[in-house]
Amino acid sequence: MSSRVARYSFILVFLPFILCHPVFAESLWPAPEVSYRSDIPSVESVLDYPSGHHITWSADVTRYFEALQEAAPQSVKLVPYATSWEGRELFYAVISAPENMQRLEEIRANMHRLRDPRSTSAVEASAIAGNTPAVTWLAYGVHGNEISSSDAAMATAYHLLASKGDARVASILENSVVIIAPVQNPDGRDRFIARYMTARGLQPDADPLSAEHNEPWPSGRTNHYLFDLNRDWFIRTQPETRGHADAVLEWLPVAFVDLHEMGSNSTYFFAPEAEPYNPHLVAGQRSNLERFGRNNAKWFDRFGVDYFTREVFDAFYPGYGASWPSYFGSTAMTYEQASARGQVVRRDDGELMTFRDTVRNHMVTSLATAETVATNREQLLTDFYEYQVTAVREGRSGSIRSYILPPQDDQAGVDRLASLLVAQGVEVGRAEVGFSACGRRYPRDSIVIDLAQPAKRLVRTLMDAQVEMPEEFIAEQERLQDKRLPDVIYDVTAWSLPLMLNVQADACEQSVVAATRAVGVEPPPGAVAGGPASVAYLVPWGSRPAIRFLSAALQAGMLVNSADEAFVIKDREYPGGTLILPVRDDAESLHAQVASLAEQTGAQVIGLDTSWVTEGPSFGSRKVVRMLPPRVAIAWDVPTRAYAAGNTRFVIERQFDYPVTAIRTADLASADLSRYQVLVLPETGSAGYAGVLGESGRDSLRRWVERGGVLLTLGNATRLAADPAADMLAIRREHAALPGADADGNPAAEDPAPAVVPGTNLDEPAYAEAIRPREVDPESLGGALLQATVDPDHWLGAGVARELQVLARGSDIYTPIRLDKGVNVARFAGPDTLLASGHVWPANRRQLAYKPFVVAQPVGAGFVIAFTQDPTVRAYLDGLNTLFMNAIFRAAAHARPVVR
Structure with a gap:
């Protein structure tokens, strides 16, 4: 086709559109007095x-x-x-x-x-x-x-x-x-x-x-x-x-x-x-x-x-x-x-x-x-x-004048928080000597953030446990909520970095007097302590670098074991989940490989010349499991919520360098999943998984779990497994609790409404109750950090802090699982201590109390592990990473796949 014919064809195709929209013939800038130089190229x-x-x-x-x-x-x-x-x-x-x-x-x-x-x-x-x-x-x-x-x-x-x-x-x-x-x-x-x-x-x-x-x-x-x-x-x-x-x-x-x-x-x-x-x-x-x-x-x-x-x-x-x-x-x-x-x-x-x-x-x-x-x-x-x-003036005279982060079990989390602040222009120091402040003694290497600096307001915004919304604003939102009208809270109401990273950060009302050295953007490198090991290398569990080390070691084909419970060796206690890399034939080569991985991942590794354990399981105990490299799949495409699918895949692939296979959700209905040990179902949009998978896909998924697969459901994806038709998870999603509900969630008994009912005399509270709808979902949360408690006796809790902060969003609340069916690995705190940061509707605070955050249920030779809230949202809940990655690596190690 000649250029002239092509030009005419374009005109014929778009002429009706141009005639309908004469604005295309005008200059983009609406003011007629403006013209343009010829020496500057136009679009x-x-x-x-x-x-x-x-x-x-x-x-x-x-x-x-x-x-x-x-x-x-x-x-x-x-x-x-x-x-x-x-x-x-x-x-x-x-x-x-x-x-x-x-x-x-x-x-x-x-x-x-x-x-x-x-x-x-x-x-x-x-x-x-x-x-x-x-x-x-x-x-x-x-x-x-x-x-x-x-x-x-x-x-x-x-x-x-x-x-x-x-x-x-x-x-x-x-x-x-x-x-x-x-x-x-x-x-x-x-x-x-x-x-x-x-x-x-x-x-x-x-x-x-x-x-x-x-x-x-x-x-x-x-x-x-x-x-x-x-x-x-x-x-x-x-x-x-x-x-x-x-x-x-x-x-x-x-x-x-x-x-x-x-x-x-x-x-x-x-x-x-x-x-x-x-x-x-x-x-x-x-x-x-x-x-x-x-x-x-x-x-x-x-x-x-x-x-x-x-x-x-x-x-x-x-x-x-x-x-x-x-x-x-x-x-x-x-x-x-x-x-x-x-x-x-x-x-x-x-x-x-x-x-x-x-x-x-x-x-x-x-x-x-x-x-x-x-x-x-x-x-x-x-x-x-x-x-x-x-x-600077406020930092010198305010009610909080410094933040102090003492050394703690998850030191990598402390270092990550410090480097995050430094990258955003905050001055952060590491104490070169021990010091006293705000009534307690802090050791050398504590992180110190003096608020008498230009970044004071950023520090308070990111570090404070609570950033308050105006009382009159909250009152208006609760008024709208009571009438079941939409609130105008636009995004999450909580984002405290210490809470999300599960790091202790002490707010102090005085400035710290101690010599400090500036903290850099890059966290300290990993290393092997104790020199070349003759018996084993240990990697204490419970931090991002330790998870990265496991990921790299498994992909390198290394022999890695892990203890379900804490143990003591040479007077040092190691948390549950600690990795054990036995020294076998080529000790020199293994040391070089372990040292390289430590430097690459930031993990702290300890070399041992003895295996004598004085407390907890010995290295040969049945409470020590072999960690195998699971093949991990994730549901991709409709009906997953794109954010959720992407965030989850990012956490696994980019934060922990472990490969994930993304499978179109519709293909899961008929796919042969026998090659995979773990399948992650991210949160969904309004549709849910049932309509895409269908009855046959749901049944196929259950059979895969029964043969030894590990199914992880995140957030509202738990609805699929908790549906009685799926028969994979013995918990149920709750309606909003009504006033007078008993421990089983049942309101006071009332007869079915006849065609005509006795008359009533209403006052204001009685009217409010009379118009309250029955069998509706709990009010949706925009996003608040809630406290959850972890069961230390379950292997999913190995290396996990006893108290966690969970970003709760949406309206899903589930019943606890009964002990004959499974374990509530993590549950929300009671109503008085539930809220860690942000805003929660009063009714949600009462109903969420003691309800499960993580449930683990054996199904045949495999497991269903349900997170009732998404632990990977926006990839900023670092404090939940160990629990989430336990659900991938440790669950796969505990499953017993059926050999076919």
């Missing part, structure tokens, strides 16, 4: 289509920014900051006036001087604020299927570099440095585009029922491991987030905006955010949110674009891109544009919304944000400095 000149006409692949976004840098190297600099799991490079673009570009290092250094008022006086800070351009950070496309923002990033950059007639641009370039991160999630974006292109028909279809608007599992929102990158900022599990956060800390912008999309039937959201605000945000930040919002509104009013503020998207959870920068002093915001999820969509009100509309709107707010920073440059820099001043 069309590089990618062969105008801005907003097509959804741009991540590689083409890169190609366009490279063209801008090539055309205007004096005003644009591209900086790579990370590589995605699938190998795509992430970068940000620095844009400013040529004279500012020549002093970028000075500008960055000045921001770090403002960051520390202990070494920068108020007079020096005033001078810096008077002559330093302020940094605006615009971040686009953290969710891959929120497609307009990355195209808006290109349009924004082009406008800043090429526009003529926009009076703001000169001021923006002169008074600020604009940093654009155009694609935060290239893997997810390209997944979305590939699926969209596959579903696209003759012309873009506006019908929201069209396949092009309905993504198949797992959608493009997430990255390769199906993580929501917008929840990962303080836990730093994903390379995309780690690199981005490091870059932001390098520049310390005064304003940070994360540009998103939401449902098609909304309009546009920008700051101020909804209640509740995190109490560690300061008044100046809240007033600046108003400042940015008002300028955005001015431009939307000019162009006739609808918007709203304050109703949703609260500023409470610190793990968003639009919240985490707040804790070094930035004004951080989220902008949300209604999504076309394609090139055009028909909204419920009948209006057509084009992709081009959505790109334009994000472009408008991007430029308005840069304008606000440029116009208020000196004030924002002064506010940034004052944030640090007050943080």
Whole structure:
């Protein structure tokens, strides 16, 4: 086909669409007084289509920014900051006036001087604020299927570099440095585009029922491991987030905006955010949110674009891109544009919304944000400095002045927590001598975090056991809950790092007086103590490095045994689960291999010259089991919740370097699973497993367990095994408990309601009870950390702390298992001690008390192990890792597969 014929064919195909949408014929920027320089390449000149006409692949976004840098190297600099799991490079673009570009290092250094008022006086800070351009950070496309923002990033950059007639641009370039991160999630974006292109028909279809608007599992929102990158900022599990956060800390912008999309039937959201605000945000930040919002509104009013503020998207959870920068002093915001999820969509009100509309709107707010920073440059820099001043002052005089983490059994967990904080700009020290503080004595090597530092508010936000929401806000949510109306709690209400990592962290009301050395980002390396062993090497169980060591040793084909119970040898007690690597023939080779694995994994290994055990099981006891390398499978695809499947796979594969086979859930119904020893069922969406597996698939799964398989159900996947029709788990999911329920969960007996009932006289409490529904699920939890107690006598509890913190979400509550059927390996605490952090509805607190978190039930030669809450959520519950990995490795070791 000739190029002329191809061109005519394109026109014929898209002419009806163009005629219906004359906006395509207009300039993307709605103001007619603006024109553009010819020496700066437009999107069309590089990618062969105008801005907003097509959804741009991540590689083409890169190609366009490279063209801008090539055309205007004096005003644009591209900086790579990370590589995605699938190998795509992430970068940000620095844009400013040529004279500012020549002093970028000075500008960055000045921001770090403002960051520390202990070494920068108020007079020096005033001078810096008077002559330093302020940094605006615009971040686009953290969710891959929120497609307009990355195209808006290109349009924004082009406008800043090429526009003529926009009076703001000169001021923006002169008074600020604009940093654009155009694609935060290239893997997810390209997944979305590939699926969209596959579903696209003759012309873009506006019908929201069209396949092009309905993504198949797992959608493009997430990255390769199906993580929501917008929840990962303080836990730093994903390379995309780690690199981005490091870059932001390098520049310390005064304003940070994360540009998103939401449902098609909304309009546009920008700051101020909804209640509740995190109490560690300061008044100046809240007033600046108003400042940015008002300028955005001015431009939307000019162009006739609808918007709203304050109703949703609260500023409470610190793990968003639009919240985490707040804790070094930035004004951080989220902008949300209604999504076309394609090139055009028909909204419920009948209006057509084009992709081009959505790109334009994000472009408008991007430029308005840069304008606000440029116009208020000196004030924002002064506010940034004052944030640090007050943080240090509060740290010196507050009710908590230091956090102290003494050495403890899971020292790797302590080191991980310390390194997490250091990576986020927190000053952390390790004591070189013992010291006394807050009424107790701490040994050498205790971790010390003095709060008289600029990062004080971040430390309090991440380390405090409880970050309080306003009482009036909670009261309103409970009022809504009582009427079974949806609450407006947007995300989890608990995220305390010491609780999630199950690490002791003492809050102290005084500063520590002791010599310390700075803690680095990298944790201490592993090593072999005691030199080459003549009898065995021991790896104490209960830490991430120990699990990594086991994973590596099994894959290397090494002989590894493990004790179910604690034991004492040479006056040292070793926890249950401790790995035992016997020395057999080639002792020298084994030592080299063990030493290499210790260094690689961070594990602490002890070499022994005797096997004489003075307490607990000896090495030849039946309570010592051989650890074999299980083949592990995970259910993948519908109906699993993509987040859950990806998070679980990530924990096993990337945190512990153990391979997992992902099997499409529909294939499990007929698959030969005899090659696998462990199958993990992650949490599901609303559908559940029963409909996909069917009766035959469910029965096949049970037969596999009976022959020696280990089935792990996580969160609401437990519904499948607990269903009486499955007959795999002798627990049941509960309805909401009613007032007067007895220990069996049965309300006071009442006769079936006849057609006519006796009359009643109601008062207010009686009315509330009269309208209460029967047989409904418990109220859903947004996310709170609950305390659970572990049974020390079961092998699943080997090496596990006696008390754990569990992130509870959703509405599932289960009955305990009876002792003749199985074991409640971990159960929730009583109602008075249940809540460790966050908010729980009062009725949930009563009903969850003493209910199981982990249940183990033998089924034939295998086991069903049910976690009633997901232990792998967001990969940040490190304190649950030993229990979860015991369910994989130790359960497989205890199963007795039937030889066929």
